Amino acid sequence: MQSNLVGIEQPTIFALAGMGAFFCAVSRAPITAVVVIFEQTQDFRLVLPLMIVSIVALLVAEKIDKKSLSDLVLDLKGLQLNKETSANDYLSNIRADQVMHTPVETLDFNLTLDEVKQKFSSSTHRGFPVLDSQGLLVGIVTQTDLVYTRKRQVPGNHLLKEFMTLHPMTVKTRDNLSEVLNLLHRYKISRLPVMEGRHLVGIITDTDIIKIESEQLIGETNSRTN
Known part of the structure; x- marks a missing residue:
């Protein structure tokens, strides 16, 4: 039944x-x-x-x-995870200008595709901010953009300003790393230019955030074992 x-x-x-x-x-x-x-x-x-x-x-x-x-x-094992005091809370106490890389390697928006490829091949960076003739941030170019040009068979004399990513997402110097991490995850990007007013003053990558989190985790583990 x-x-x-x-x-x-x-x-x-x-x-x-x-x-x-x-x-x-x-x-x-x-x-x-x-x-x-x-x-x-x-x-x-x-x-x-x-x-x-x-x-x-x-x-x-x-x-x-x-x-x-x-x-x-x-x-x-002594590894207590407190959801109320997560890694994001720790990152909230660190400002972008405390972690950012400076000076920033940039590219001029009048460079050709061939020149941009040469820059990537001679550098370990996966992306570069792009500045105009007045030194203002106008875009960003990454390895993903280069893959796109290869698929579309863009000629080597094509100017960077014609295939770069326009209006890139940015953060301010006083933004905390929790906000930076949120933007990186939300928009599936690996780097963010850091701005002070209209001027580019640094850049933060996802690797920088991982390094900070790793240092925090190692510090907590060492404090428990001592």
């Missing part, structure tokens, strides 16, 4: 649903639990029971302990 009410006829479905519930209770990831079990069985009859038991398991597990198994393992 009970199996007919929920549309389950095979006892194995109860076992598989139980597996999903257990996984969800341990990982606190209900969607993942449903997907993992369904991928193993490819049985659509399991989807509804899995969704029900996963949500119930999640609610019960949250009542018993707010932390997942992975959080508890990290606690045992």
Whole structure:
């Protein structure tokens, strides 16, 4: 009677649903639990029971302990992750002008494509800010732009100002690194020019942010072991 009410006829479905519930209770990831079990069985009859038991398991597990198994393992190793004081909070206390690279290597917007390629080949940088004849930032050129010119078979005498990325995203000197990181992730870019008024004064890359975060993590780990 009970199996007919929920549309389950095979006892194995109860076992598989139980597996999903257990996984969800341990990982606190209900969607993942449903997907993992369904991928193993490819049985659509399991989807509804899995969704029900996963949500119930999640609610019960949250009542018993707010932390997942992975959080508890990290606690045992002395690596406590406090979501309220995350790496972003640490980055909020560091300004862009404290980390930026300066002086900045720039390119003139009247350079040709061949000259830009030569500059990239002789440098380790993956992108350059582009300045106009008055020294103002008007664009940015990256390796992605060069790939685009190759696909479009742009001639070598094509001027940089005709294929560079116009109106690049920028940050101010007093913007904090948390804001910088947010822009890098949101717009899927790897570098941001740093401006003071209308003038380019530096540049910050995703590598700089990673370095700062790594130094912070190493410092916290060392403080726990000492």
